[in-house]
Amino acid sequence: MILETPRLILRRHGVQDHPWLQHLFADPAVMRHAFAGHPFTEAETRAFLDAYGARPDEAHGIGVIVARDTGSLLGVAGLLPCDALGEDDVELGFVLATAAQGRGYAQEIGRAQIDHAFSAFGKSRVLALASPHNQASLKALERLGMQPFGEVESPQRGPRLVRVAFRPQAA
Numbered sequence: 001m002i003l004e005t006p007r008l009i010l011r012r013h014g015v016q017d018h019p020w021l022q023h024l025f026a027d028p029a030v031m032r033h034a035f036a037g038h039p040f041t042e043a044e045t046r047a048f049l050d051a052y053g054a055r056p057d058e059a060h061g062i063g064v065i066v067a068r069d070t071g072s073l074l075g076v077a078g079l080l081p082c083d084a085l086g087e088d089d090v091e092l093g094f095v096l097a098t099a100a101q102g103r104g105y106a107q108e109i110g111r112a113q114i115d116h117a118f119s120a121f122g123k124s125r126v127l128a129l130a131s132p133h134n135q136a137s138l139k140a141l142e143r144l145g146m147q148p149f150g151e152v153e154s155p156q157r158g159p160r161l162v163r164v165a166f167r168p169q170a171a
Contacts, residue, residue, distance in 0.1 A: 002063075003112045009066045010077055010109060012054045017064050020073050021045060024097055033134035034095045036156055054078060059120065060090065065100075065109055074100040077109045079117055082127050084152045084162060090117050091127045106140035114144065114165050124167045129160035138163075 003010040013021060024030060025040035025048070032038075040048060054061030062078035075096035082091035092113040094106050110128075117126045128146055130137045138161065146163035154160055 003109070003116055004068075005108045005112050007068055008074070008105060008109055008112075009068055010063045010112070011066060012056070012061070013049060013064045013076075017073065018045075018049075021049065021064070021076070024073075024075065024095070027098065029098055030095060033131040033137065037131065037158060052078070052080060062093070065094070065096070065105065073097070074105055077113065079113055079121075079126075082129070084127060084129060084154070084160070085149070089125060089127050090121060090123055091129055092117065093128070101136065106137070107143050110140060110144045118167045126165045128163040128165075129154070129157070130163065131157075132159055132161050 002012075022040075022042055022045045025045045028039050031040065035048070049062075052062045054063045060079050060081055062076050062080070065074040065077050066072065067074055075094060077092070077094040079090045079092055082089045084091070092110060094109050094113075096105055114126050117123045127149075128141050129152065130141060132151070141163040144165060146165045149162040149164040152160050152162055
């Protein structure tokens with residue numbers, strides 16, 4: 001799974017990325033609304049990457065967002081299977097380091113993920129699940145054209161507002 005945008009590359013994580021990812025996932029400011037809503041320990045980071053990291057033999061997974069111009073790591077993003085609405089959907093997600101927030105990266109990687117879900121997976125819709133308290137993510141999803149679609153309770157993540165993007169209809 002490699003996605004490219006004008007400013008970003010989404011690639012699989014490697015062992016060389018683990019120290020940076022541990023730092024990202026241990027940051028309370030970054031993690032307050034992500035995943036379970038708390039910083040990850042080193043063991044939780046490894047377990048998360050083992051469970052959800054992009055693999056060469058799978059179409060889904062979380063990868064590392066890299067700035068094209070500098071090669072700097074900016075965050076993580078990816079598409080994961082999601083049955084929050086009782087169907088075989090995919091969920092887009094992104095978590096950005098504090099220094100990368102507010103620069104339009106969420107919209108850029110989010111748009112690429114939506115387009116990829118429609119073209120590569122043939123999905124008719126793409127979901128995003130965000131904490132009701134994460135106003136920055138909710139605004140980013142709104143800018144992507146994702147519409148409110150209810151709320152779900154996740155045992156691991158707590159309450160989540162569901163946003164959905166539908167495949168454009170052919171004219």
